[in-house]
Amino acid sequence: MSETSARPRPVSPHLTIYRLTWTMAMSIIHRICGIGLYFGTLLLAWWLVAAATGAKYFDTASAFFGSWFGQLILLGYTWALVHYLLGLIRHFIWDTGFGFGPERQTLARMTLVGSVSITILLWALALVLRS
Numbered sequence: 811m812s813e814t815s816a817r818p819r820p821v822s823p824h825l826t827i828y829r830l831t832w833t834m835a836m837s838i839i840h841r842i843c844g845i846g847l848y849f850g851t852l853l854l855a856w857w858l859v860a861a862a863t864g865a866k867y868f869d870t871a872s873a874f875f876g877s878w879f880g881q882l883i884l885l886g887y888t889w890a891l892v893h894y895l896l897g898l899i900r901h902f903i904w905d906t907g908f909g910f911g912p913e914r915q916t917l918a919r920m921t922l923v924g925s926v927s928i929t930i931l932l933w934a935l936a937l938v939l940r941s
Contacts, residue, residue, distance in 0.1 A: 832918035839922075840897045843890040850887035888932060893925035 828834070860871035874880045900917050903909045909917050 832915045832922075836897060836900075836918040836921055840894065843894045843897070846886065846890040847894060850883070850890065853883065853887075885929070885933065889925060889929040892928045892932070893921065896921045896924050896928075 857871045857875065860867040875884060900909070900921050903917065904914075
């Protein structure tokens with residue numbers, strides 16, 4: 811048998827090679843938001859089951875969501891929902907074949923800025939209507 815020449819195997823790119831871009835960051839945040847939405851939807855289901863079960867259970871759930879910690883969770887859930895939606899719109903634009911040039915970084919920035927802005931507007935509107 812002949813001995814084969816040993817060629818070095820290619821090394822897969824690693825995080826140290828890449829410079830973090832907006833689209834990479836939005837991809838990571840999009841996945842984190844998906845996980846957050848999963849657990850937030852479980853809390854929403856708990857609230858709905860408590861509402862259907864009785865006043866005592868609903869009061870417990872409402873007290874939780876009315877606390878500062880519950881409000882923080884609802885704020886995060888709202889932001890994750892809006893951010894995920896805007897990320898899906900960005901991916902839909904890509905699916906049509908547009909947005910792959912330099913504007914892809916702008917779309918990623920707009921996703922983050924838009925999600926924060928829309929969340930603030932929604933919560934401000936909710937607070938105004940609540941009063």
